Amino acid sequence: MEESLPRAIHAFYPLAGRVRPTPGETNRYELLYQPGDGVAFTVAEHDGVGVGVDELATDEPRELAKIASFVPELPEGGAVLALQVTVLPPNRRGLAVGVIVHHSACDGVGSTHFLHTWAAACAGDRMLPEPPVIDRTLIRDLPNMHDEITSSTNEAKDLFKAPDAGKLLDVLATFTLSKELLQGVKDAVAGEAARRGVPPPRCTSHVAMYGLMWHCYRRARRDDGGRAAAAAHFIFSVDHRSRLVPRVPDKYLGNCVGPGFVSAPEEELAVADAAGGVFTACATVAAAIDEAVRGELAYWEGWTERVVEACRDDAPFSVAGSTRFRVYDVDFGFGRPAKVEIVSVAKTGAVSVAEDRSGAVGIEYVE
Numbered sequence: 001m002e003e004s005l006p007r008a009i010h011a012f013y014p015l016a017g018r019v020r021p022t023p024g025e026t027n028r029y030e031l032l033y034q035p036g037d038g039v040a041f042t043v044a045e046h047d048g049v050g051v052g053v054d055e056l057a058t059d060e061p062r063e064l065a066k067i068a069s070f071v072p073e074l075p076e077g078g079a080v081l082a083l084q085v086t087v088l089p090p091n092r093r094g095l096a097v098g099v100i101v102h103h104s105a106c107d108g109v110g111s112t113h114f115l116h117t118w119a120a121a122c123a124g125d126r127m128l129p130e131p132p133v134i135d136r137t138l139i140r141d142l143p144n145m146h147d148e149i150t151s152s153t154n155e156a157k158d159l160f161k162a163p164d165a166g167k168l169l170d171v172l173a174t175f176t177l178s179k180e181l182l183q184g185v186k187d188a189v190a191g192e193a194a195r196r197g198v199p200p201p202r203c204t205s206h207v208a209m210y211g212l213m214w215h216c217y218r219r220a221r222r223d224d225g226g227r228a229a230a231a232a233h234f235i236f237s238v239d240h241r242s243r244l245v246p247r248v249p250d251k252y253l254g255n256c257v258g259p260g261f262v263s264a265p266e267e268e269l270a271v272a273d274a275a276g277g278v279f280t281a282c283a284t285v286a287a288a289i290d291e292a293v294r295g296e297l298a299y300w301e302g303w304t305e306r307v308v309e310a311c312r313d314d315a316p317f318s319v320a321g322s323t324r325f326r327v328y329d330v331d332f333g334f335g336r337p338a339k340v341e342i343v344s345v346a347k348t349g350a351v352s353v354a355e356d357r358s359g360a361v362g363i364e365y366v367e
Contacts, residue, residue, distance in 0.1 A: 001332060007128075011131045012113075019032075019080060020032055039081050039083060043085050046069075046096075048089035051089065057339040065170065067341055068346070074100055074102060081100070085098075086098065110253045116326070119331055123333035188278055190203070192276060205363070207286045212281070218266065233317070234281075234284075235319075236259070238292040239256065243293065258299075264284045320342050320350040320351070321352040323363055327340045338357075340354055342366065352366045
């Protein structure tokens with residue numbers, strides 16, 4: 001793995017660089033790569049106390065503390081990527097590959113593209129994926145967009161601080177949404193639309209997944225005695241590579257995502273009537289996706305203020321990861337991963353999603 005890493009880094013060389021303030025600019029940063037820059041790569045061996053491959057590769061509730069040590073820290077000085085490989089007990093029969101990427105360098109499309117490339121170079125039994133497209137000029141920002149975003153987030157920076165240690169999640173669990181379950185959600189939404197005498201929303205598998213998770217999250221918060229809010233909010237990422245004009249290449253390395261922003265009355269979303277709550281969730285999610293796909297000017301204007309206001313009301317429900325990243329196809333030559341975790345959800349409170357690792361048509365999510 002160490003010998004194949006330079007081959008991947010050569011193609012993704014910005015990930016070996018450093019983030020720094022842009023000289024002569026205010027509130028501007030740049031990713032600077034200089035010849036000789038590299039990526040921190042750590043090899044470790046677990047002592048075996050309380051951790052085994054079978055214990056980690058499970059859907060059952062598992063302690064975050066037993067996973068977090070497999071993820072390295074970013075070195076000081078603005079590094080954007082660090083890697084760690086840990087040999088696991090018993091009998092050194094497993095590896096944990098820990099990756100940390102600073103979001104200023106790239107989005108999930110870019111980071112998983114790098115992992116697929118590294119894995120192919122390590123396995124040596126298949127062609128490498130297409131190289132990344134590294135050209136920031138492909139992204140044409142709207143006038144004053146950067147200044148408006150930084151102004152809004154700076155004014156509300158206290159809302160975006162990392163939570164206190166006591167508020168971090170200490171247990172993660174995985175749930176699988178099967179093809180049949182998602183179809184049941186779609187049928188329930190169509191049935192509720194017919195009962196109300198309204199056109200049904202466009203309920204794709206992603207809409208069904210997001211709607212069901214959001215409804216269940218709000219119900220759980222209410223049943224757990226959480227503070228009731230007039231409105232509930234949900235934020236997810238939308239990849240705009242195929243939607244910008246001119247179109248941005250699929251392999252663009254950088255950030256090319258925007259927010260899908262959803263709000264719904266709490267009393268309609270978290271109702272005990274599951275069909276009614278899921279219908280509200282799916283209808284508003286479908287409308288938000290449609291708004292993001294159209295990409296009209298109104299979508300871009302004022303979205304930072306909407307996020308800030310949502311955070312003032314209550315922590316919005318959010319999602320990390322994507323089923324399109326194919327994280328269970330990242331094979332370094334040792335076979336498919338037994339389990340993939342997005343450990344950062346412990347800090348952000350997000351729910352992570354990925355394709356079903358069994359290979360069946362379905363979705364798994366972790367919270």
